[in-house]
Amino acid sequence: MTHTQALAEFLAGLRYEHLPEPVLARTEELFLDWLGSALASRGLHPIPLFERYARKMGPADGPSQVLVNGSRSSAYFAALVNAASSHLVEQDDLHNSSVLHPATVVFPAALAAAQDLGKSGRELLLACVAGYEAGIRIGEFLGRSHYRIFHTTATVGTLAAAVAVGKLLDFDTPRFVDCLGSAGTQAAGLWEFLRDAADSKQLHTAKAAADGLLAAYLTAEGLSGAKNILEGEQGMAAGMSSDARPECLSDRLGSRWALLETSFKFHASCRHTHPAADALLELMRREGLEHQDIAAITTHVHQGAIDVLGRVLVPHTVHQAKFSMGTVLGLIAVHGKAGLTEFHELALNDPDVAALRDKVSMRLDAEVDAAYPARWLGRVEVRSVDGRTLRGAIDEPKGDPGNGLNRAELEDKFRRLLDFSATPGADRLIARAWSLRDAASVEL
Amino acid sequence: MTHTQALAEFLAGLRYEHLPEPVLARTEELFLDWLGSALASRGLHPIPLFERYARKMGPADGPSQVLVNGSRSSAYFAALVNAASSHLVEQDDLHNSSVLHPATVVFPAALAAAQDLGKSGRELLLACVAGYEAGIRIGEFLGRSHYRIFHTTATVGTLAAAVAVGKLLDFDTPRFVDCLGSAGTQAAGLWEFLRDAADSKQLHTAKAAADGLLAAYLTAEGLSGAKNILEGEQGMAAGMSSDARPECLSDRLGSRWALLETSFKFHASCRHTHPAADALLELMRREGLEHQDIAAITTHVHQGAIDVLGRVLVPHTVHQAKFSMGTVLGLIAVHGKAGLTEFHELALNDPDVAALRDKVSMRLDAEVDAAYPARWLGRVEVRSVDGRTLRGAIDEPKGDPGNGLNRAELEDKFRRLLDFSATPGADRLIARAWSLRDAASVEL
Numbered sequence: 065m066t067h068t069q070a071l072a073e074f075l076a077g078l079r080y081e082h083l084p085e086p087v088l089a090r091t092e093e094l095f096l097d098w099l100g101s102a103l104a105s106r107g108l109h110p111i112p113l114f115e116r117y118a119r120k121m122g123p124a125d126g127p128s129q130v131l132v133n134g135s136r137s138s139a140y141f142a143a144l145v146n147a148a149s150s151h152l153v154e155q156d157d158l159h160n161s162s163v164l165h166p167a168t169v170v171f172p173a174a175l176a177a178a179q180d181l182g183k184s185g186r187e188l189l190l191a192c193v194a195g196y197e198a199g200i201r202i203g204e205f206l207g208r209s210h211y212r213i214f215h216t217t218a219t220v221g222t223l224a225a226a227v228a229v230g231k232l233l234d235f236d237t238p239r240f241v242d243c244l245g246s247a248g249t250q251a252a253g254l255w256e257f258l259r260d261a262a263d264s265k266q267l268h269t270a271k272a273a274a275d276g277l278l279a280a281y282l283t284a285e286g287l288s289g290a291k292n293i294l295e296g297e298q299g300m301a302a303g304m305s306s307d308a309r310p311e312c313l314s315d316r317l318g319s320r321w322a323l324l325e326t327s328f329k330f331h332a333s334c335r336h337t338h339p340a341a342d343a344l345l346e347l348m349r350r351e352g353l354e355h356q357d358i359a360a361i362t363t364h365v366h367q368g369a370i371d372v373l374g375r376v377l378v379p380h381t382v383h384q385a386k387f388s389m390g391t392v393l394g395l396i397a398v399h400g401k402a403g404l405t406e407f408h409e410l411a412l413n414d415p416d417v418a419a420l421r422d423k424v425s426m427r428l429d430a431e432v433d434a435a436y437p438a439r440w441l442g443r444v445e446v447r448s449v450d451g452r453t454l455r456g457a458i459d460e461p462k463g464d465p466g467n468g469l470n471r472a473e474l475e476d477k478f479r480r481l482l483d484f485s486a487t488p489g490a491d492r493l494i495a496r497a498w499s500l501r502d503a504a505s506v507e508l
Numbered sequence: 509m510t511h512t513q514a515l516a517e518f519l520a521g522l523r524y525e526h527l528p529e530p531v532l533a534r535t536e537e538l539f540l541d542w543l544g545s546a547l548a549s550r551g552l553h554p555i556p557l558f559e560r561y562a563r564k565m566g567p568a569d570g571p572s573q574v575l576v577n578g579s580r581s582s583a584y585f586a587a588l589v590n591a592a593s594s595h596l597v598e599q600d601d602l603h604n605s606s607v608l609h610p611a612t613v614v615f616p617a618a619l620a621a622a623q624d625l626g627k628s629g630r631e632l633l634l635a636c637v638a639g640y641e642a643g644i645r646i647g648e649f650l651g652r653s654h655y656r657i658f659h660t661t662a663t664v665g666t667l668a669a670a671v672a673v674g675k676l677l678d679f680d681t682p683r684f685v686d687c688l689g690s691a692g693t694q695a696a697g698l699w700e701f702l703r704d705a706a707d708s709k710q711l712h713t714a715k716a717a718a719d720g721l722l723a724a725y726l727t728a729e730g731l732s733g734a735k736n737i738l739e740g741e742q743g744m745a746a747g748m749s750s751d752a753r754p755e756c757l758s759d760r761l762g763s764r765w766a767l768l769e770t771s772f773k774f775h776a777s778c779r780h781t782h783p784a785a786d787a788l789l790e791l792m793r794r795e796g797l798e799h800q801d802i803a804a805i806t807t808h809v810h811q812g813a814i815d816v817l818g819r820v821l822v823p824h825t826v827h828q829a830k831f832s833m834g835t836v837l838g839l840i841a842v843h844g845k846a847g848l849t850e851f852h853e854l855a856l857n858d859p860d861v862a863a864l865r866d867k868v869s870m871r872l873d874a875e876v877d878a879a880y881p882a883r884w885l886g887r888v889e890v891r892s893v894d895g896r897t898l899r900g901a902i903d904e905p906k907g908d909p910g911n912g913l914n915r916a917e918l919e920d921k922f923r924r925l926l927d928f929s930a931t932p933g934a935d936r937l938i939a940r941a942w943s944l945r946d947a948a949s950v951e952l
Contacts, residue, residue, distance in 0.1 A: 245706055248698065267690055
């Protein structure tokens, strides 16, 4: 039996009754967190492009909700637009060791399919847990070499979305194997866009969710797929990884709940900036430092941070600013936070932020790199204008499982996200998320 | 200037008036040849699955024709179903040195978009030439290492389709660069499905055409893409090739018409079987051999043939039989041809074919491998039951540019393809293809 088959068997056998209470509660929390990210991007480029495309190519109405505009479409186009929407403001969740953002691919596909298929809140929750558990293990399987070139949330996201929808379609083991095959052979997404600040990140999540849903629906129709798309000689690992570890695919299925390891994002920037941001915050508070006191900052980082953030020195767009280590630390040092409002109002215009940005450098650190991606350590070294060398360190960035956000903090983040896009209905949607397991339908 | 930029500039500047008469005429021929392949698959698994998916997720009507069922949909779903359809019976064209099947990805996307945009036959022809010229060069660029794991028609097909649609949308150079970026970052398709005879080949072409169209339409809406998706450090070649040659991308743009190098398929099997099939035909005719006279056949092949065909010893489906060297040579030896009818009626049932199949082996040949993929040499060695060793050799399989099909042969092949699926209208469609350049609209 391959590890892929073991995974498929676990997915087919997973029942709502198997899910421990903390997993259920956390899934509701991840759902709310995702919903906030999706609604926050209302009207922001490039989301309206996807909305127009869906109206042009899709039906005028349908069973599934397009969140940013309140319209309805088929499940395919709802998944497409909702997944484009939920990764834009860089506030959606992240799983550390897989470097996968599960929410932005799993929830759009699962919600669209659940609405199409008339499923309950429990069925939606179960499907999303399946998507998280599979996606995280597949991300870990493909390893760091994959992430160096490929955007794991795009590639692995296609399979995670397919699994979630497959669970809603009540797949047995052979169907899950086929579904993984059809999803894996569609998996795509390259980091190249980063250096141009191009719009591909939204295209990636949109396509991952929609392609995953397509794979599952076609599997339900009877389309067969490769039986060993992950581990096979001409499969994903063979083509897109040089350090794949097949045993990750079946790692402690049913006893380890990888979903619980998912981190919430506190700052509105690329997760690779968060450890340094928190370490700088800690240092500045401890030392009573102001941004004017800082002559230089060296962040000690893992290689992945350099690969993803190293291209951006002077950002030209808000989205690119979220991938600029200097800008993020500039916002932290000057304004004490790096939330959505700070990015949109201050990241590109504030001369103090720009001045601090130019004092920031990244340096590969052996200890930080060895701990990554299981642990995202934050290490910064500040040279003060009065000549002192100060060090800040954190071992768990805010939002990590050991340093998480409670429901009150999540509600507060959700309200801020909806306020940002002037979207009403926060109270109602919060109540909806907290009672998702009792909902007969998943209409929002 | 990168080679990608040079290619984009060529594509933006290409005008109908630039196309030499032989290129125009050949494009009409390739169009008819493609149309036959698409219509021949009517009703065959898995095409109805894609038709149902399109009806479920797409609009009930639209500007673009779904060829196999005569319905209409949006351009996206017409491209999806038509591209799934046209690669199933293994009769669509192939470009040797890129190992790309251009027709099955370029024409479905271009026809669907041309119908949506109300374009003329000339505009359609120009767009398809652009798609061929770009796709072939990108396939050559990615090289043999890419094809070893990735189905080039799926990956490169996404870009070829995007370019054709981009030409219909009248892109300038920057838009073509963006469009390539958004198409390239969606490029996917793994060979792993072959060993299971899974349905992914149809999924690959369907998604390549549809994703390419999506990339172009979103580019027209304003979506930006990576500026160097092919050559960049985190682009397609970096992630999916180890022998990429950037100079291929801009090879003799405007003077070399790569479209003219495209081969028509004569046998209804994987192109990797054709050189050996023709060499065996030549040998048997020359020597007056019957299949009962044959004790063993050794085919001397390139590595790519072993990679693609090596998995299938005893085929279980008609489609898999087309990837079985033994079955193809069995049909050739026993029945003198390996057309659609032979595959569907004899490939799996005829004991004589099975007996000959088991006498066939493949051996890597240094000369054949060195010539590939520019030239597909056919070399077979037959041991006769009376103890002789006989050799057959051809340097250009039937259908290659130097050994092509004339219009009468193409019409004959088209009629056979339509007869196979009991599709009426051959005369009308042939006339339509031969007058495509004068057509005000491209309604079929």
